[in-house]
Amino acid sequence: MTEPISRSRPPGRVRGTRQAAAIEDTLREADGFRTAQELFDELRRRGDSVGLTTVYRNLNLLVEAGLADVVHREDGESQFRLCGHSAAAGEHHHHIVCRVCGRSVEVAGPEVEAWADRVAAAAGYTQISHTVELFGLCPDHS
Protein backbone atom coordinates (compact mmCIF):
# COMPACT_ATOMS: atom_id res chain seq x y z
CA MET A 1 0.00 0.00 0.00
CA THR A 2 3.02 2.27 0.18
CA GLU A 3 2.70 3.51 -3.32
CA PRO A 4 3.19 7.11 -4.38
CA ILE A 5 0.43 8.46 -6.52
CA SER A 6 2.86 10.00 -8.95
CA ARG A 7 2.10 7.95 -12.03
CA SER A 8 1.89 4.34 -11.04
CA ARG A 9 -1.50 2.77 -11.10
CA PRO A 10 -2.37 -0.52 -9.49
CA PRO A 11 -2.45 -2.64 -12.64
CA GLY A 12 -5.53 -4.59 -11.70
CA ARG A 13 -7.76 -1.74 -10.73
CA VAL A 14 -8.01 1.43 -12.67
CA ARG A 15 -7.26 1.60 -16.30
CA GLY A 16 -4.92 4.27 -17.51
CA THR A 17 -7.21 6.41 -19.52
CA ARG A 18 -6.45 9.88 -20.74
CA GLN A 19 -9.44 11.21 -18.79
CA ALA A 20 -8.56 9.67 -15.46
CA ALA A 21 -5.03 11.00 -15.74
CA ALA A 22 -6.23 14.46 -16.70
CA ILE A 23 -8.57 14.57 -13.74
CA GLU A 24 -5.92 13.45 -11.32
CA ASP A 25 -3.37 15.89 -12.74
CA THR A 26 -5.71 18.83 -12.66
CA LEU A 27 -6.73 18.04 -9.14
CA ARG A 28 -3.12 17.78 -8.08
CA GLU A 29 -2.14 21.05 -9.70
CA ALA A 30 -5.12 22.77 -8.16
CA ASP A 31 -3.55 22.10 -4.79
CA GLY A 32 -6.78 22.77 -2.99
CA PHE A 33 -10.35 21.65 -2.78
CA ARG A 34 -12.38 21.83 -5.95
CA THR A 35 -15.93 20.94 -6.76
CA ALA A 36 -16.69 18.56 -9.58
CA GLN A 37 -18.00 21.46 -11.62
CA GLU A 38 -14.89 23.55 -11.08
CA LEU A 39 -12.74 20.63 -12.06
CA PHE A 40 -14.86 20.08 -15.13
CA ASP A 41 -14.39 23.72 -16.14
CA GLU A 42 -10.66 23.69 -15.48
CA LEU A 43 -10.28 20.56 -17.56
CA ARG A 44 -12.11 22.11 -20.45
CA ARG A 45 -10.02 25.26 -20.16
CA ARG A 46 -6.91 23.14 -20.26
CA GLY A 47 -8.05 21.48 -23.43
CA ASP A 48 -8.42 18.10 -21.74
CA SER A 49 -12.16 18.05 -22.05
CA VAL A 50 -13.79 15.34 -19.99
CA GLY A 51 -17.45 14.59 -19.41
CA LEU A 52 -18.89 15.79 -16.15
CA THR A 53 -20.10 12.28 -15.43
CA THR A 54 -16.59 10.99 -15.78
CA VAL A 55 -15.32 13.65 -13.43
CA TYR A 56 -17.79 12.53 -10.78
CA ARG A 57 -17.04 8.88 -11.32
CA ASN A 58 -13.30 9.31 -11.07
CA LEU A 59 -13.55 11.52 -8.05
CA ASN A 60 -15.60 8.90 -6.29
CA LEU A 61 -13.09 6.26 -7.25
CA LEU A 62 -10.28 8.33 -5.82
CA VAL A 63 -12.20 8.81 -2.61
CA GLU A 64 -12.97 5.12 -2.30
CA ALA A 65 -9.33 4.32 -2.92
CA GLY A 66 -8.39 6.67 -0.12
CA LEU A 67 -6.44 8.89 -2.48
CA ALA A 68 -8.74 11.87 -2.22
CA ASP A 69 -10.61 13.65 0.54
CA VAL A 70 -14.04 15.18 0.42
CA VAL A 71 -15.43 17.99 2.46
CA HIS A 72 -18.98 19.17 2.27
CA ARG A 73 -19.33 22.88 2.03
CA GLU A 74 -21.94 24.64 4.07
CA ASP A 75 -24.21 24.81 1.05
CA GLY A 76 -23.93 21.07 0.68
CA GLU A 77 -21.70 20.98 -2.37
CA SER A 78 -18.83 18.50 -2.29
CA GLN A 79 -15.25 19.55 -2.71
CA PHE A 80 -12.42 17.17 -3.50
CA ARG A 81 -8.71 17.18 -3.03
CA LEU A 82 -5.94 14.67 -3.44
CA CYS A 83 -4.66 13.79 -0.01
CA GLY A 84 -1.54 12.22 1.30
CA HIS A 85 0.57 15.32 0.80
CA SER A 86 1.55 15.88 4.36
CA ALA A 87 -0.31 13.13 6.13
CA ALA A 88 -0.21 9.47 5.36
CA ALA A 89 -3.09 8.44 3.19
CA GLY A 90 -5.77 6.82 5.25
CA GLU A 91 -4.67 8.56 8.40
CA HIS A 92 -7.43 10.43 10.05
CA HIS A 93 -7.07 14.14 9.61
CA HIS A 94 -9.03 17.27 8.96
CA HIS A 95 -8.67 20.35 6.81
CA ILE A 96 -8.71 24.08 6.97
CA VAL A 97 -10.16 25.15 3.68
CA CYS A 98 -10.01 28.64 2.20
CA ARG A 99 -13.48 29.83 1.35
CA VAL A 100 -12.15 31.81 -1.59
CA CYS A 101 -9.61 29.63 -3.36
CA GLY A 102 -10.06 26.23 -1.79
CA ARG A 103 -6.45 26.08 -0.68
CA SER A 104 -6.21 23.90 2.35
CA VAL A 105 -3.96 22.69 5.08
CA GLU A 106 -4.19 19.24 6.52
CA VAL A 107 -4.31 19.17 10.28
CA ALA A 108 -4.24 16.29 12.64
CA GLY A 109 -6.28 16.85 15.75
CA PRO A 110 -5.58 14.23 18.37
CA GLU A 111 -7.18 16.49 20.96
CA VAL A 112 -10.34 16.65 18.95
CA GLU A 113 -10.47 12.91 18.53
CA ALA A 114 -9.96 12.49 22.24
CA TRP A 115 -12.60 15.08 23.00
CA ALA A 116 -15.06 13.43 20.65
CA ASP A 117 -14.55 10.04 22.21
CA ARG A 118 -14.83 11.45 25.69
CA VAL A 119 -18.07 13.41 25.28
CA ALA A 120 -19.57 10.59 23.28
CA ALA A 121 -18.79 8.10 26.00
CA ALA A 122 -20.12 10.46 28.64
CA ALA A 123 -23.39 10.66 26.73
CA GLY A 124 -23.53 6.90 26.31
CA TYR A 125 -23.14 6.96 22.56
CA THR A 126 -21.09 4.36 20.74
CA GLN A 127 -19.58 3.83 17.32
CA ILE A 128 -18.84 7.49 16.99
CA SER A 129 -17.83 9.08 13.75
CA HIS A 130 -17.17 12.73 13.53
CA THR A 131 -17.02 15.48 10.99
CA VAL A 132 -14.68 18.37 11.68
CA GLU A 133 -14.18 20.93 8.99
CA LEU A 134 -12.62 24.35 9.29
CA PHE A 135 -13.31 27.08 6.78
CA GLY A 136 -11.58 30.43 6.66
CA LEU A 137 -9.52 32.75 4.55
CA CYS A 138 -6.01 31.72 3.63
CA PRO A 139 -3.15 34.24 4.03
CA ASP A 140 -3.57 35.38 0.43
CA HIS A 141 -7.22 36.24 0.91
CA SER A 142 -7.32 37.65 4.40
Next chain:
Amino acid sequence: MTEPISRSRPPGRVRGTRQAAAIEDTLREADGFRTAQELFDELRRRGDSVGLTTVYRNLNLLVEAGLADVVHREDGESQFRLCGHSAAAGEHHHHIVCRVCGRSVEVAGPEVEAWADRVAAAAGYTQISHTVELFGLCPDHS
Protein backbone atom coordinates in the same frame (compact mmCIF):
# COMPACT_ATOMS: atom_id res chain seq x y z
CA MET B 1 -34.34 39.64 -4.34
CA THR B 2 -34.21 37.50 -1.31
CA GLU B 3 -34.20 39.23 2.04
CA PRO B 4 -35.87 36.79 4.37
CA ILE B 5 -34.00 37.74 7.49
CA SER B 6 -34.55 41.39 8.18
CA ARG B 7 -38.24 41.18 8.83
CA SER B 8 -39.82 42.82 11.82
CA ARG B 9 -40.98 39.61 13.36
CA PRO B 10 -41.31 39.19 17.10
CA PRO B 11 -38.51 36.75 17.82
CA GLY B 12 -40.07 34.23 20.12
CA ARG B 13 -43.19 33.28 18.40
CA VAL B 14 -43.80 33.09 14.73
CA ARG B 15 -47.15 33.90 13.34
CA GLY B 16 -49.78 31.79 14.98
CA THR B 17 -50.86 29.59 12.18
CA ARG B 18 -52.05 26.06 12.67
CA GLN B 19 -49.23 24.77 10.44
CA ALA B 20 -46.40 26.62 12.12
CA ALA B 21 -47.58 25.41 15.51
CA ALA B 22 -47.94 21.84 14.31
CA ILE B 23 -44.44 21.85 12.89
CA GLU B 24 -42.95 23.26 16.05
CA ASP B 25 -44.88 20.84 18.23
CA THR B 26 -43.95 17.80 16.21
CA LEU B 27 -40.33 18.84 16.15
CA ARG B 28 -40.36 19.33 19.89
CA GLU B 29 -41.99 15.99 20.60
CA ALA B 30 -39.57 14.26 18.28
CA ASP B 31 -36.81 15.26 20.67
CA GLY B 32 -34.15 14.61 18.10
CA PHE B 33 -33.03 15.57 14.65
CA ARG B 34 -35.49 15.05 11.85
CA THR B 35 -35.32 15.71 8.16
CA ALA B 36 -37.97 17.83 6.49
CA GLN B 37 -39.36 14.72 4.86
CA GLU B 38 -39.59 12.81 8.12
CA LEU B 39 -41.32 15.75 9.73
CA PHE B 40 -43.68 15.97 6.81
CA ASP B 41 -44.56 12.30 7.20
CA GLU B 42 -44.98 12.52 10.96
CA LEU B 43 -47.26 15.50 10.55
CA ARG B 44 -49.40 13.65 8.08
CA ARG B 45 -49.52 10.63 10.35
CA ARG B 46 -50.62 12.86 13.18
CA GLY B 47 -53.42 14.22 11.08
CA ASP B 48 -51.94 17.71 11.01
CA SER B 49 -51.20 17.59 7.33
CA VAL B 50 -48.92 20.38 6.18
CA GLY B 51 -47.40 21.03 2.79
CA LEU B 52 -43.81 19.99 2.39
CA THR B 53 -42.99 23.49 1.20
CA THR B 54 -44.38 24.92 4.39
CA VAL B 55 -42.32 22.51 6.43
CA TYR B 56 -39.17 23.71 4.72
CA ARG B 57 -40.13 27.34 5.04
CA ASN B 58 -40.90 27.12 8.72
CA LEU B 59 -37.80 25.12 9.47
CA ASN B 60 -35.69 27.78 7.81
CA LEU B 61 -37.49 30.44 9.79
CA LEU B 62 -36.78 28.61 13.01
CA VAL B 63 -33.14 28.28 12.10
CA GLU B 64 -32.83 31.95 11.21
CA ALA B 65 -34.51 32.85 14.47
CA GLY B 66 -31.95 30.75 16.30
CA LEU B 67 -34.63 28.46 17.64
CA ALA B 68 -33.55 25.41 15.71
CA ASP B 69 -30.28 23.76 14.80
CA VAL B 70 -29.33 22.07 11.59
CA VAL B 71 -26.81 19.36 11.01
CA HIS B 72 -25.93 17.99 7.63
CA ARG B 73 -25.84 14.25 7.48
CA GLU B 74 -23.06 12.52 5.67
CA ASP B 75 -25.30 11.97 2.69
CA GLY B 76 -25.97 15.69 2.58
CA GLU B 77 -29.52 15.69 3.86
CA SER B 78 -30.38 18.32 6.45
CA GLN B 79 -31.74 17.41 9.84
CA PHE B 80 -33.42 19.86 12.18
CA ARG B 81 -34.00 20.06 15.87
CA LEU B 82 -35.33 22.66 18.24
CA CYS B 83 -32.45 23.87 20.35
CA GLY B 84 -32.15 25.69 23.61
CA HIS B 85 -33.05 22.69 25.71
CA SER B 86 -29.88 22.40 27.67
CA ALA B 87 -27.83 25.18 26.17
CA ALA B 88 -28.78 28.79 25.81
CA ALA B 89 -30.17 29.51 22.37
CA GLY B 90 -27.58 31.18 20.23
CA GLU B 91 -24.72 29.78 22.24
CA HIS B 92 -22.24 27.93 20.16
CA HIS B 93 -22.52 24.21 20.65
CA HIS B 94 -22.42 20.94 18.81
CA HIS B 95 -24.37 17.71 18.81
CA ILE B 96 -23.99 14.01 19.09
CA VAL B 97 -26.67 12.61 16.87
CA CYS B 98 -27.92 9.02 16.86
CA ARG B 99 -27.68 7.61 13.39
CA VAL B 100 -30.74 5.46 13.98
CA CYS B 101 -33.27 7.62 15.77
CA GLY B 102 -31.87 11.11 15.54
CA ARG B 103 -31.84 11.52 19.28
CA SER B 104 -29.13 13.95 20.21
CA VAL B 105 -27.22 15.50 23.01
CA GLU B 106 -25.98 19.03 22.95
CA VAL B 107 -22.36 19.41 23.86
CA ALA B 108 -20.30 22.49 24.38
CA GLY B 109 -16.71 22.07 23.31
CA PRO B 110 -14.55 24.94 24.46
CA GLU B 111 -11.50 22.81 23.81
CA VAL B 112 -12.53 22.29 20.25
CA GLU B 113 -13.12 25.98 19.72
CA ALA B 114 -9.72 26.71 21.17
CA TRP B 115 -8.11 24.03 19.07
CA ALA B 116 -9.76 25.34 15.94
CA ASP B 117 -8.59 28.87 16.57
CA ARG B 118 -5.09 27.71 17.37
CA VAL B 119 -4.49 25.52 14.32
CA ALA B 120 -6.13 28.08 12.10
CA ALA B 121 -3.89 30.82 13.40
CA ALA B 122 -0.86 28.58 13.03
CA ALA B 123 -1.75 28.04 9.40
CA GLY B 124 -2.32 31.73 8.84
CA TYR B 125 -6.02 31.41 8.19
CA THR B 126 -8.48 33.98 9.45
CA GLN B 127 -12.21 34.37 9.88
CA ILE B 128 -12.54 30.75 10.81
CA SER B 129 -15.83 28.99 11.01
CA HIS B 130 -16.01 25.37 11.90
CA THR B 131 -18.34 22.45 11.59
CA VAL B 132 -18.18 19.78 14.22
CA GLU B 133 -20.73 17.02 14.16
CA LEU B 134 -20.66 13.74 16.00
CA PHE B 135 -22.70 10.77 14.85
CA GLY B 136 -23.09 7.53 16.71
CA LEU B 137 -25.54 5.15 18.29
CA CYS B 138 -27.48 6.28 21.31
CA PRO B 139 -27.75 3.96 24.35
CA ASP B 140 -31.01 2.52 23.01
CA HIS B 141 -29.46 1.53 19.71
CA SER B 142 -26.01 0.39 20.69
Next chain:
DNA sequence: GTAGCTGCAAACAATTTGCACACCG
Protein backbone atom coordinates in the same frame (compact mmCIF):
# COMPACT_ATOMS: atom_id res chain seq x y z
C1' DG C 1 -11.30 -9.48 -28.60
C1' DT C 2 -13.50 -7.88 -24.58
C1' DA C 3 -14.23 -5.97 -20.23
C1' DG C 4 -14.01 -1.64 -18.53
C1' DC C 5 -14.22 3.43 -19.43
C1' DT C 6 -16.57 7.37 -21.38
C1' DG C 7 -20.25 10.51 -22.30
C1' DC C 8 -24.69 12.13 -23.37
C1' DA C 9 -29.22 12.37 -21.84
C1' DA C 10 -32.53 11.16 -18.60
C1' DA C 11 -33.46 9.98 -13.89
C1' DC C 12 -33.13 11.44 -9.14
C1' DA C 13 -33.49 13.59 -4.64
C1' DA C 14 -33.42 17.53 -1.84
C1' DT C 15 -34.73 22.05 -1.72
C1' DT C 16 -36.59 26.49 -3.64
C1' DT C 17 -39.74 29.49 -6.10
C1' DG C 18 -44.04 31.32 -8.76
C1' DC C 19 -48.46 32.25 -8.09
C1' DA C 20 -53.35 31.80 -6.71
C1' DC C 21 -55.83 31.29 -2.70
C1' DA C 22 -56.80 31.06 2.42
C1' DC C 23 -56.61 33.07 6.67
C1' DC C 24 -54.67 35.65 10.66
C1' DG C 25 -54.89 39.94 12.90
Next chain:
DNA sequence: CGGTGTGCAAATTGTTTGCAGCTAC
Protein backbone atom coordinates in the same frame (compact mmCIF):
# COMPACT_ATOMS: atom_id res chain seq x y z
C1' DC D 1 -60.17 44.26 4.60
C1' DG D 2 -54.90 43.76 3.75
C1' DG D 3 -51.07 41.58 3.90
C1' DT D 4 -48.90 37.32 5.05
C1' DG D 5 -48.63 32.20 5.23
C1' DT D 6 -49.87 28.23 2.66
C1' DG D 7 -49.71 24.76 -0.92
C1' DC D 8 -49.49 22.78 -5.26
C1' DA D 9 -46.72 22.34 -9.21
C1' DA D 10 -42.86 23.56 -11.70
C1' DA D 11 -38.02 25.04 -11.62
C1' DT D 12 -33.14 24.47 -9.72
C1' DT D 13 -29.14 22.21 -8.35
C1' DG D 14 -25.92 18.63 -7.42
C1' DT D 15 -25.23 13.98 -8.38
C1' DT D 16 -26.23 9.31 -10.24
C1' DT D 17 -27.66 5.94 -13.72
C1' DG D 18 -28.93 3.67 -18.44
C1' DC D 19 -26.97 2.50 -22.37
C1' DA D 20 -24.42 2.67 -26.85
C1' DG D 21 -19.89 3.28 -28.47
C1' DC D 22 -14.84 3.72 -27.80
C1' DT D 23 -10.38 2.26 -25.87
C1' DA D 24 -6.90 0.34 -23.35
C1' DC D 25 -4.76 -3.89 -22.47
